Amino acid sequence: MSSHPSSSDPGGAASSAFHRLHPQVRRWVWTQGWKELRGIQEAAIVPILEGTQDVILSASTASGKTEAAFLPICSRLAEDAGGSVRAIYVGPLKALINDQFERLDGLCDGLHIPVHRWHGDVSQGHKARLLQSPAGILLITPESLEALFIRQGSALAGLFSGLEHIVIDELHAFIGTERGCQLQSLLHRVELSLRRTVPRVGLSATLGDMSLAAEFLRPGAGAKVRLCNSDSGGGELLLQLRGYRKRAPDARTPEEDEEPTDGPPEDEHDVGAHLFKTLRGTHNLVFANSRANVELYADLLRRRCEDARLPNEFFPHHGNLSKELREEAEAALKAKQRPVSLVCTTTLEMGIDVGSVQSIAQVGVPPSVSSLRQRLGRSGRKGGPSVLRLYLQEAELTSTSPLPDQLRVRLVQSVAMLELLLTNWFEPPASGAFHFSTLVQQLLSLIAQHGGVKAGEAFLALCHEGPFARVSREDFVRFLRGLGQRELLSQSSDGTLLLGSVGERLVNHYSFYAAFASVEEFRLVAGGRTLGTMPFDQPLFVGAYLIFGGRRWRVLAVQGDEKVVELEPAPAGRVPVFEPTGVGRVHDRVREQMRAIYAGEGLPRYLDARALELLAEARATFQRWRLGERSIVASGMEVHVFPWAGDAVVHTLALALQARGLSVQTLGPVLSVAGPQADVEGALRALVAEGPPRAESLTRHVENMALEKHDGFVPEDLLARDYAARYLDVEGAWRVARQVLQ
DNA sequence: GACCTGCTGCGGCTTG
Numbered sequence: 001m002s003s004h005p006s007s008s009d010p011g012g013a014a015s016s017a018f019h020r021l022h023p024q025v026r027r028w029v030w031t032q033g034w035k036e037l038r039g040i041q042e043a044a045i046v047p048i049l050e051g052t053q054d055v056i057l058s059a060s061t062a063s064g065k066t067e068a069a070f071l072p073i074c075s076r077l078a079e080d081a082g083g084s085v086r087a088i089y090v091g092p093l094k095a096l097i098n099d100q101f102e103r104l105d106g107l108c109d110g111l112h113i114p115v116h117r118w119h120g121d122v123s124q125g126h127k128a129r130l131l132q133s134p135a136g137i138l139l140i141t142p143e144s145l146e147a148l149f150i151r152q153g154s155a156l157a158g159l160f161s162g163l164e165h166i167v168i169d170e171l172h173a174f175i176g177t178e179r180g181c182q183l184q185s186l187l188h189r190v191e192l193s194l195r196r197t198v199p200r201v202g203l204s205a206t207l208g209d210m211s212l213a214a215e216f217l218r219p220g221a222g223a224k225v226r227l228c229n230s231d232s233g234g235g236e237l238l239l240q241l242r243g244y245r246k247r248a249p250d251a252r253t254p255e256e257d258e259e260p261t262d263g264p265p266e267d268e269h270d271v272g273a274h275l276f277k278t279l280r281g282t283h284n285l286v287f288a289n290s291r292a293n294v295e296l297y298a299d300l301l302r303r304r305c306e307d308a309r310l311p312n313e314f315f316p317h318h319g320n321l322s323k324e325l326r327e328e329a330e331a332a333l334k335a336k337q338r339p340v341s342l343v344c345t346t347t348l349e350m351g352i353d354v355g356s357v358q359s360i361a362q363v364g365v366p367p368s369v370s371s372l373r374q375r376l377g378r379s380g381r382k383g384g385p386s387v388l389r390l391y392l393q394e395a396e397l398t399s400t401s402p403l404p405d406q407l408r409v410r411l412v413q414s415v416a417m418l419e420l421l422l423t424n425w426f427e428p429p430a431s432g433a434f435h436f437s438t439l440v441q442q443l444l445s446l447i448a449q450h451g452g453v454k455a456g457e458a459f460l461a462l463c464h465e466g467p468f469a470r471v472s473r474e475d476f477v478r479f480l481r482g483l484g485q486r487e488l489l490s491q492s493s494d495g496t497l498l499l500g501s502v503g504e505r506l507v508n509h510y511s512f513y514a515a516f517a518s519v520e521e522f523r524l525v526a527g528g529r530t531l532g533t534m535p536f537d538q539p540l541f542v543g544a545y546l547i548f549g550g551r552r553w554r555v556l557a558v559q560g561d562e563k564v565v566e567l568e569p570a571p572a573g574r575v576p577v578f579e580p581t582g583v584g585r586v587h588d589r590v591r592e593q594m595r596a597i598y599a600g601e602g603l604p605r606y607l608d609a610r611a612l613e614l615l616a617e618a619r620a621t622f623q624r625w626r627l628g629e630r631s632i633v634a635s636g637m638e639v640h641v642f643p644w645a646g647d648a649v650v651h652t653l654a655l656a657l658q659a660r661g662l663s664v665q666t667l668g669p670v671l672s673v674a675g676p677q678a679d680v681e682g683a684l685r686a687l688v689a690e691g692p693p694r695a696e697s698l699t700r701h702v703e704n705m706a707l708e709k710h711d712g713f714v715p716e717d718l719l720a721r722d723y724a725a726r727y728l729d730v731e732g733a734w735r736v737a738r739q740v741l742q
Numbered sequence: 743g744a745c746c747t748g749c750t751g752c753g754g755c756t757t758g
Contacts, residue, residue, distance in 0.1 A: 124750090291745080
């Protein structure tokens with residue numbers, strides 16, 4: 001960014017917008033010693049000052065987005081900030097709200113604009129003071145805003161009567177989620193109670209398709225949202241993908257158990273050795289995908305420090321660690337007084353500012369291109385290059401190695417993701433869900449707010465013009481009937497909806513304010529013996545494989561009500577993969593790119609020697625099986641189908657084949673079906689001939705469709721529709737079915 | 743075998 005050495009005016013000669021800020025606000029900018037406003041700050045002034053438009057401010061982390069929103073907002077409030085809350089800021093994290101509170105307080109202090117924060121850790125005294133004399137800016141979480149509706153329902157309109165601005169921070173973190181849907185509903189309900197709209201400002205990291213973000217910010221009128229984008233542009237990127245070989249796990253089955261070995265296996269030591277050698281002495285983030293791996297690598301690196309008689313530089317950071325430990329680690333990284341690297345899960349992907357780091361390490365397959373991009377954004381900010389090192393382990397092949405291992409799908413998927421990252425593509429946020437679980441919450445909340453509502457009013461408020469616009473009147477009636485049967489609702493003689501006994505209990509517990517569920521632990525049982533518990537927040541199928549307690553198991557049955565999963569030891573030789581080929585849902589585009597890499601000959605320059613070897617093996621397997629020419633191959637008693645499509649298509653095909661009585665297992669990009677090839681091809685041909693079914697009909701074999709918090713109260717058919725909209729792609733699956741038969 | 747986020751009112755205690 002260039003500076004204006006000839007001028008001490010932060011607005012610069014070209015800026016007319018700066019002069020439209022309140023004199024006191026301009027003075028604050030001068031006292032900060034800023035040479036000029038950043039592009040995004042400049043661009044935001046006029047649209048926010050006018051106060052008639054919704055705005056999205058999109059720029060990379062630490063680009064001054066908060067100030068961009070609040071310089072003009074404070075200019076508007078500088079003369080008079082009283083009477084009611086005048087601006088609401090919604091943040092996804094308490095820590096972020098605390099950060100922003102400190103920053104805003106400095107700006108607002110001289111302007112006599114009160115700043116209040118409101119979340120679970122704020123004392124009741126502070127909250128009571130705001131309720132007594134509401135004024136200025138309120139920083140709040142979606143959950144605390146929910147609590148305000150339920151606890152202060154009748155006082156809400158007065159509390160917010162003079163509200164002029166709503167700011168949503170980290171907008172991208174809300175899009176497509178239950179929590180985001182809850183926030184949309186709460187903001188809509190604020191406007192309903194004020195009987196007017198309030199302009200919204202969304203702050204976000206750079207998003208690919210801005211129209212999705214705009215539609216999220218103002219449902220139904222996304223096209224009218226003003227977009228202010230300050231893409232600082234991709235700087236230089238230094239990239240390396242390092243391959244490692246790992247002993248095949250197939251040798252170890254539950255029948256022939258061994259003593260657990262001490263410490264991590266050799267292969268992790270190799271990865272650890274390189275991490276230690278390259279990261280020590282500087283500041284870095286190591287993303288390790290799971291809490292278990294975070295602990296493993298943090299421990300391994302700490303011991304290397306001890307061995308070298310160095311003070312420890314490596315600390316773990318994940319959601320199960322205490323707040324104190326996490327804050328200590330964050331502070332150490334930010335202080336920059338001595339070298340510190342944090343080994344973390346997604347905790348450090350967004351939110352609080354830890355300053356920029358020298359490099360990013362990713363151990364294992366990245367969850368998605370967009371998260372890779374987000375992680376990369378943490379490195380090399382001040383003009384320097386971003387550095388990304390990817391560490392990938394593939395199993396040593398044996399005579400019984402399953403096809404996905406031979407195909408090195410983890411390595412190839414990672415290369416595909418890096419290639420897509422380099423072309424600046426990344427996955428759009430999820431869309432299409434109905435969010436019935438959050439509709440349960442919002443309906444109960446609406447009733448609690450007003451003491452009772454008519455069904456027609458609720459439909460208008462939540463569905464017709466609210467965030468649940470895709471729910472039809474007929475569906476809403478069925479939905480209400482279902483909630484009535486489950487005693488969440490009751491109806492008075494004049495037709496008013498009231499809370500039923502179960503609804504009353506739900507709403508009166510503080511856990512009701514969050515739209516997302518705490519992960520439920522399932523009890524794992526094998527041969528009548530309880531092995532332990534494990535959290536499941538993903539669909540679970542009979543026949544699925546999992547690893548627990550260092551052993552491999554196959555799911556025999558799922559008892560959703562009792563939260564019990566029955567297991568049997570996985571048969572020897574049928575153990576498919578050492579670790580998941582990717583976490584989360586893989587996009588069509590990534591799998592298409594994988595096929596191109598298998599079929600191609602190019603050697604990406606960022607691969608090390610071992611990774612090149614593994615890629616060569618992958619391509620040799622692809623050639624040997626002639627997968628460039630055919631998508632169905634038989635191997636022993638199994639048939640492998642390669643749709644080269646994303647998880648939604650793979651999952652849909654698996655369910656469709658299961659519905660025809662076949663035993664199907666999905667292994668990353670591959671569907672493995674038991675039986676002769678002719679049967680599988682026959683089944684696929686029959687599917688194509690029948691044509692695509694209604695997506696809901698395929699959910700018959702899904703054991704636990706109720707994944708979101710209140711899904712258990714949602715009528716089965718509506719739940720099936722929500723599930724299909726989130727996880728299935730019938731059109732895509734039938735297109736692929738036609739292709740693989742050619 | 744993914745990960746992350748959030749939470750009120752009140753009773754009972756100590757301390758100034």
